[in-house]
Amino acid sequence: MYGFEPLETPAVENIETLLGKYGEEGNQLIFKILKRGEHEASGQADLALRYDLTVPLARVIAHHHAKLPRLFKRYQIQPVWRADRPARGRFREFYQCDVDAIGSQSPAVEVELCCAVTEVLLELGFKKFFVRLNHRMLLAGFLEKAGIPANLHGEALVAIDKLAKIGAAGVRQELLDRLIPAESADEILSFFTQLRSTYTDLDDFDAQYPDRQLPLDRLRELNLALYAHAAAFTMSNAVGGAGLDGLRTILEWSRQTRATEHLLLDFSLARGLSYYTGAIMEITVPDLAGSLGGGGRYDNLVGMFSGQDVPACGFSLGLERILVVMGERGMFPPSLARAAADVMVAVFDPADLSHAMVFAGTMRAEGLRVLVYPDPDKIGKQIKYADSLGVPFVALLGSNEIQAGTVTVKDLAAQTQQTLHQPAAGAQIRQALEVLKDRG
Amino acid sequence: MYGFEPLETPAVENIETLLGKYGEEGNQLIFKILKRGEHEASGQADLALRYDLTVPLARVIAHHHAKLPRLFKRYQIQPVWRADRPARGRFREFYQCDVDAIGSQSPAVEVELCCAVTEVLLELGFKKFFVRLNHRMLLAGFLEKAGIPANLHGEALVAIDKLAKIGAAGVRQELLDRLIPAESADEILSFFTQLRSTYTDLDDFDAQYPDRQLPLDRLRELNLALYAHAAAFTMSNAVGGAGLDGLRTILEWSRQTRATEHLLLDFSLARGLSYYTGAIMEITVPDLAGSLGGGGRYDNLVGMFSGQDVPACGFSLGLERILVVMGERGMFPPSLARAAADVMVAVFDPADLSHAMVFAGTMRAEGLRVLVYPDPDKIGKQIKYADSLGVPFVALLGSNEIQAGTVTVKDLAAQTQQTLHQPAAGAQIRQALEVLKDRG
Numbered sequence: 001m002y003g004f005e006p007l008e009t010p011a012v013e014n015i016e017t018l019l020g021k022y023g024e025e026g027n028q029l030i031f032k033i034l035k036r037g038e039h040e041a042s043g044q045a046d047l048a049l050r051y052d053l054t055v056p057l058a059r060v061i062a063h064h065h066a067k068l069p070r071l072f073k074r075y076q077i078q079p080v081w082r083a084d085r086p087a088r089g090r091f092r093e094f095y096q097c098d099v100d101a102i103g104s105q106s107p108a109v110e111v112e113l114c115c116a117v118t119e120v121l122l123e124l125g126f127k128k129f130f131v132r133l134n135h136r137m138l139l140a141g142f143l144e145k146a147g148i149p150a151n152l153h154g155e156a157l158v159a160i161d162k163l164a165k166i167g168a169a170g171v172r173q174e175l176l177d178r179l180i181p182a183e184s185a186d187e188i189l190s191f192f193t194q195l196r197s198t199y200t201d202l203d204d205f206d207a208q209y210p211d212r213q214l215p216l217d218r219l220r221e222l223n224l225a226l227y228a229h230a231a232a233f234t235m236s237n238a239v240g241g242a243g244l245d246g247l248r249t250i251l252e253w254s255r256q257t258r259a260t261e262h263l264l265l266d267f268s269l270a271r272g273l274s275y276y277t278g279a280i281m282e283i284t285v286p287d288l289a290g291s292l293g294g295g296g297r298y299d300n301l302v303g304m305f306s307g308q309d310v311p312a313c314g315f316s317l318g319l320e321r322i323l324v325v326m327g328e329r330g331m332f333p334p335s336l337a338r339a340a341a342d343v344m345v346a347v348f349d350p351a352d353l354s355h356a357m358v359f360a361g362t363m364r365a366e367g368l369r370v371l372v373y374p375d376p377d378k379i380g381k382q383i384k385y386a387d388s389l390g391v392p393f394v395a396l397l398g399s400n401e402i403q404a405g406t407v408t409v410k411d412l413a414a415q416t417q418q419t420l421h422q423p424a425a426g427a428q429i430r431q432a433l434e435v436l437k438d439r440g
Numbered sequence: 441m442y443g444f445e446p447l448e449t450p451a452v453e454n455i456e457t458l459l460g461k462y463g464e465e466g467n468q469l470i471f472k473i474l475k476r477g478e479h480e481a482s483g484q485a486d487l488a489l490r491y492d493l494t495v496p497l498a499r500v501i502a503h504h505h506a507k508l509p510r511l512f513k514r515y516q517i518q519p520v521w522r523a524d525r526p527a528r529g530r531f532r533e534f535y536q537c538d539v540d541a542i543g544s545q546s547p548a549v550e551v552e553l554c555c556a557v558t559e560v561l562l563e564l565g566f567k568k569f570f571v572r573l574n575h576r577m578l579l580a581g582f583l584e585k586a587g588i589p590a591n592l593h594g595e596a597l598v599a600i601d602k603l604a605k606i607g608a609a610g611v612r613q614e615l616l617d618r619l620i621p622a623e624s625a626d627e628i629l630s631f632f633t634q635l636r637s638t639y640t641d642l643d644d645f646d647a648q649y650p651d652r653q654l655p656l657d658r659l660r661e662l663n664l665a666l667y668a669h670a671a672a673f674t675m676s677n678a679v680g681g682a683g684l685d686g687l688r689t690i691l692e693w694s695r696q697t698r699a700t701e702h703l704l705l706d707f708s709l710a711r712g713l714s715y716y717t718g719a720i721m722e723i724t725v726p727d728l729a730g731s732l733g734g735g736g737r738y739d740n741l742v743g744m745f746s747g748q749d750v751p752a753c754g755f756s757l758g759l760e761r762i763l764v765v766m767g768e769r770g771m772f773p774p775s776l777a778r779a780a781a782d783v784m785v786a787v788f789d790p791a792d793l794s795h796a797m798v799f800a801g802t803m804r805a806e807g808l809r810v811l812v813y814p815d816p817d818k819i820g821k822q823i824k825y826a827d828s829l830g831v832p833f834v835a836l837l838g839s840n841e842i843q844a845g846t847v848t849v850k851d852l853a854a855q856t857q858q859t860l861h862q863p864a865a866g867a868q869i870r871q872a873l874e875v876l877k878d879r880g
Contacts, residue, residue, distance in 0.1 A: 001804045003781030003811030003831075010533050011451065011489075011519060012471070031452070034472040034485050036523045043483015045474050049451075069829060071814070073780070079451060083476045093450050106814035108793045115797070253794040257801055340513070341443030353548045354693040357555070361697055364441045371443030374511070374546035388509060391443075 002116045004075040004099050009056040011079070015048040021055045021301070023154075023274045029082045049081040053098040054275070054298065054314055061102055061312070062305030072102040077319075089290070089324040097293075100314030105299070107249040110279050113295065113315040114250070114259040117283065121292070122258065124322065125331045128213050129285045129292070131259065132266035135247050136276050136296070138230065141240015142267070145233060146188040148180055156180055157270040160192065164268070168193055191233050195267060198225050202264075210286045216261050223251060226265040246279055275301045281315065288325055293317035339390035341371040343409075343429055346383065347397050350376040356397055359407065359422055363395075366426030368433075387412050392436060393429055442556045444515035444539050449496040451519070455488040461495045461741070463594075463714045469522045489521040493538040494715070494738065494754055501542055501752070502745030511543040517759075529730070529764040537733075540754030545739070547689040550719045553735065553755040554690070554699040557723065560757065561732070562698065565771045568653050569725045569732070571699065572706035575687050576716050576736070578670065581680015582707070585673060586628040588620055596620055597710040600632065604708070608633055631673050635707060638665050642704075650726050656701050663691060666705040686719055715741045721755060728765055733757035779830035781811040783849075783869055786823065787837045790816040796837055799847065799862060803835075806866030808873075827852050832876060833869055 018030055032045035039046075050056055053076050061068065077097045084090060099116055101109045114131050121129055143153050155178040159171050166174070168189055175185035202222060205214050214222070227248070234240030247265065254260045271280045271294060278297030285292060295315030303309035326332055343363065345356045353374065360370040371391060373382045379396065386394045396408040396417075407425050410417040411432065420428055458470055472485035479486075490496055493516045501508065517537045524530060539556055541549045554571050561569055583593045595618040599611050606614075608629055615625035642662060645654050654662075667688070674680030687705065694700045711720045711734060718737030725732060735755030743749035766772055783803060785796045793814065800810040811831060813822045819836065826834045836848040847865050850857040851872065860868055 001809050003784075003809055005780040012521065012533065028477070031476070031487075032474040032480070033489075034474055034483075036471070037468070040472070041483075043474075043481075047471070049473075070825060073811070081452065093452065101814070104814045106790070106793070108797065108812060108814035111794075111797060112812060112814075115801070253797065255794070256798040340445040344443070350546070353546070354551075354695065357548065357551060357693065358696040361555070369441050369443055371513070372548060372552060374541070374544045374548035374552070385510060 001119070002073065002099070002112060004073045004116075007057070007060070007074040007076045008078060009050070009053070009060060009076070011050050011081075012047045013050060013056055013059070015045055017059050017305075018048050018051055018055060021273075021275060021304070022051060023272060025272070026051060026274075029084055031081050031083055050078070051082060052080050052273075053078060053096050053316065054100070054273075055301070057098075057100055057102075057314070058298070058301040058312065059305050061310060062302045062308075065302075065306060065308070065310065068102075070103050073100070074102075075099045089288070089318075089321040091320055094321075095319035097317040097319055098314055100312060102302070102310060102312045105311040107246060107253060107279070109313045110250050110281075110297065111253045111257065111259065113313060114254060114263060114281065115257045117293065117295075117315050117317065118257075118259045118262050120317065121283070124326065126285065128209075128211055129262060129283055130264040130266075131262045132264050132269050132282045132284060133247060133250065133279065134265070134267055134269040134281075135243035135279050137239050137278065138234065138243025138247065138267065139270065141234040141237045141243055142188060142191065142230075144239060145237050146191070147184040148188065152178070152180055154274070156188070160188065160268060161270045161272075163192055163196075191229075192268060195226065195229055198222065198229060206286055213261055219261065219264065223263070223265050226267065230265075230267055243278075250279060271296060279313070283317075285325060288321070290321070291318075292321050292325070339392070341369045341389070341391045342433055343368055343393040343395055344371040344373055344382070344386040344389075344391045345395045345397065346373045346379060346386075347376075348379060349399065352397055352399070352402060355402055359395070359397065359425075362423065363426040363429070366430055368426055368430060383410065383412070392433065395425065395429075441559070442513070442539070442552060444513045444556075447497070447500070447514040447516050448518060449490070449493070449500060449516070451490050451521075452487045453490060453496055453499070455485055457499050457745075458488050458491055458495060461713075461715060461744070462491060463712060465712070466491060466714075469524055471521050471523055490518070491522060492520050492713070493518060493536050493756065494540070494713075495741070497538075497540055497542075497754075498738070498741040498752065499745050501742045501750060502748075505742075505746060505748070505750065508542075511541065513539070513541045515539045529728070529758075529761040531760055535759035537757040537759055538735075538754055540752060542742070542750060542752045545751040547686060547693060547719070549753045550690050550721075550737065551693045551697065551699065553753060554694060554703060554721065555697045557733065557735075557755050557757065558697075558699045558702050561723070561762075564762065564766065566725065568649075568651055569702060569723055570704040570706075571702045572704050572709050572722045572724060573687060573690065574705070574707055574709040574720050575683035576718055576720060577679050578674065578683025578687065578707065579710065581674040581677040581683055582628060582631065582670075584679060585677050586631070587624045588628065592618065592620055594714070596628070600628065600708060601710045601712075603632055603636075631669075632708060635666065635669055638662065638669060646726055653701055659701065659704065663703070663705050666707065670705075670707055683718075690719060711736060719753070723757075725765060728761070730761070731758075732761050732765070777830075779832070781809045781829070781831045782873055783808055783833040783835055784811040784813055784822070784826040784829075784831045785835045785837065786813045786819060786826075787816075788819060789839065792837055792839070792842060795842055799835070799837065799865075802863065803866040803869070806870055808866055808870060823850065823852070832873065835865065835869075 030051050031049040033047040035044050035046050079093050079095050081093050143156055148156050159174040163171050172185055269282055275298045276296040277299045280296035282294035283292040293316050297313040299311045345360050347356045356372050360372050363370045383394050394410045401407050405422050406419050407422050408417055408419050470491050471489040473487040475484050475486050519533050519535050521533050583596055588596050599614040603611050612625055709722055715738045716736040717739045720736035722734035723732040733756050737753040739751045740749055785800050787796045796812050800812050803810045823834050834850045841847050845862050846859050847862050848857055848859050
């Protein structure tokens, strides 16, 4: 609906393409492929499995930049692989569903991505979720303001990211362990601790109404209060100010879109991947540690391959995590549970199988999905098999029926049967299926 | 339409699952994955990339046999990886589209698979193609009859498989190199050379009518003549006779199905994979060396994992080879070439972008695919961009339009424009698109 074009990239990338793009932890989780043929014995790897869809996209953009349109919007739904310890909703192979827009620095890109992702989740039946929003430049501004040298920003963010998990004292210790000066650690922690109090309203509401979204006016008040806190803290800090400006534009331009009810500022959001340069986003739902997806702006990643920077921004949804939540909450529509076939053809005598297949062909021509039972088992066993698969109808072809050009059709749920003329049977079964479907 | 259920398996399998299942050449073409963490330095591989969809299916069947229905029909469309030298229609990563039926020894399974594959190809627009048919037991009968010891059958088949490519003299030399006794080599070659003469009719027709299928009665005569040849050669050979019986049943039971116009006996067909035990099939079209797909019966493969044999038969289509042929022959429907968006929204002033996104949202609610141009470029440049993507309409929002609640919609092909009320614009553009589509 947003004009994204489909793209697929190979599962296997050159190993150098991936190494150094995901941070230290990412490097270790990459599946590496052994050289082939005579080089196999060397034990060296030259290829690796795709770790996300963003780095391969950047590689493709860098390689084909001259041939691509100035603005390139693509979607991609493919598996990625991470040698992680499997857990609930975390697999070693999982699908990412990505949308990215390449070639523009306009915050309109972020707004449209947030809208697109919001609409996907609403369409899937999600009601309460937040698109948490932060900005890498604002984070840099915070850290600069607290006197943390630029070369330690990465270390500091890793520690601050754990605030909700290990508390202020734990983060303080980790900051000191990571060589952040005590004074800076205290200053940045005092900022985040104060910030935490702003969310009280939200926490109360979450506990009270786990399924209802925060009313829009309260969400906006909350964002305003958070914004004011951050502005006060980074006052006269150029990088932080630019980050705040970016966030304000995104919030403002979203005001009349469907994203606006879900956008929530979250200054503790850091996102692990090292390639982000601007706005960063992450989707959370109550009851699930971790996120359903995330994204952000990465204006320098293409340049790491071609030497020529190209602005870019993207959003990624994790398919399996979404399916886990939908499964646990019973969000799948019942139509997904239908059997693989509408009708099964059964014969009494294997000599009639060729006739059964021809008859199946005429029913398929009517649009029915038809199973032919291929073995000379007892009819009772055949019907039981159809029933076990949830196939609603069985068409019985005995020698009498074949001679008369008829077929006996059993409705397994209603436990009724009627004799139909073979040429008309397909259409009549189709009608009966429609009735079943309407009944739900 | 045939009652196949979807299945996906992981891209990565334990290396022992794959090794030894595909023959010597296959073993060498498997991509192997390095152990992770502290074991990485060992240079050893414990995992490997899926080489086909059949062996992983057999592994799944063996593992979950007790929980699966007695008859299990599944389809699977996923990539596989082979460290092959890339060529036209041959890639290192490619999609296989497989249908398999597990749990029955009935030839009805083979017939239904041939029908399903035939209908897929007809649906895609293929007219002339053959589903070549042979039987591993019949091949064993030929070789036995020619006095080739059972332990050299594999070697002999590799050589005979090259008959069309390197001729009888070349194959004779290769048979001798592979330690087949000269007498046996001459006998089997004389059989295949005689057989070759049966195809003259087909070769003539192929040259004369590259796009037209052989008339059904001539195809049946040809199959009959081939069948008689084989029967005479393997007379009183038990294994060969059983293979011939299998082929006859498949041909007979197919007679009134859509497969019958495409089934052609081809006794030189061997298929490289080592796991086949019964009927084998391969699809060929004129003008393409190699096949669009193939399959066969593999009654022992599940037993290699669980110790308990389960009958099984499957067919695999190679997606990329089909796409290559369809591309070269211009078989893709024009609707596939449509642009990624129906309309692009352009603004003169970046301050109007938030309005543009809201307007885009109302058009998307009408079912339109809408691109928003995110940058403050000159309008001429924006329109040129839409045109380069093939987007048929551009909706211009100037400050006058926004104030009046209107929008100027340009039809890029007709080079016309009209001013519409914003709330009605979506429906009107949708109508105009229908007209464009009907015109073709």
